[in-house]
Amino acid sequence: MDLSSDLTTPVGKWFSGWLAGALLVCPGAFAQDTAIQQGFSLARELCSRCHVIGDYNRLGGIGNTPSFQWMVRSSDWRERFNSFYSRRPHPVFVRVPGYPRWSDTDPYYPPFEITPEKIKLIILYANTLKNS
Numbered sequence: 501m502d503l504s505s506d507l508t509t510p511v512g513k514w515f516s517g518w519l520a521g522a523l524l525v526c527p528g529a530f531a532q533d534t535a536i537q538q539g540f541s542l543a544r545e546l547c548s549r550c551h552v553i554g555d556y557n558r559l560g561g562i563g564n565t566p567s568f569q570w571m572v573r574s575s576d577w578r579e580r581f582n583s584f585y586s587r588r589p590h591p592v593f594v595r596v597p598g599y600p601r602w603s604d605t606d607p608y609y610p611p612f613e614i615t616p617e618k619i620k621l622i623i624l625y626a627n628t629l630k631n632s
């Protein structure tokens with residue numbers, strides 16, 4: 501059998517048709533909403549004790565810790581979020597699997613672990629705070 505002709509076989513055609521159909525039935529907006537929801541849950545769970553993260557805890561957060569809605573106004577906020585775990589004060593209490601421990605200081609805050617995928621979700625959520 502000639503493998504290079506796979507996509508022109510009935511199954512190949514069915515599959516590419518199915519893919520196109522799946523994209524139509526499941527529009528990006530829906531997937532995006534779910535990701536934003538997940539990002540919000542993560543931010544609520546991991547960041548909201550120190551950061552104000554929008555309406556959820558507008559009067560919360562700790563002292564002069566910058567709020568998410570304030571941070572997203574800077575032009576390089578995505579970069580800052582992407583690397584927040586290496587920026588003070590986070591290295592003391594945040595771990596990213598596969599990255600060395602940055603600080604051996606005793607965490608003054610319960611340590612947590614976060615993956616780059618989860619950070620992306622938080623960024624999607626933070627992006628929704630731009631106008632708040």
Ligand code: HEC
Binds near residue numbers: 564584
């Ligand atoms: C224990 C408190 C605490 C927690 C929890 C915390 N942060 Fe922060 N974060 C801070 C403080 C304090 C600053 C301000 C540091 C400064 O200005 O020197 C900060 C700053 C930042 C900055 C800006 C850093 C820079 O250098 O520009 C980002 C981005 C950030 N936090 C993201 C997050 C995210 C995302 C989470 C949750 C996954 C989180 N933080 C959890 C205390 C915290």
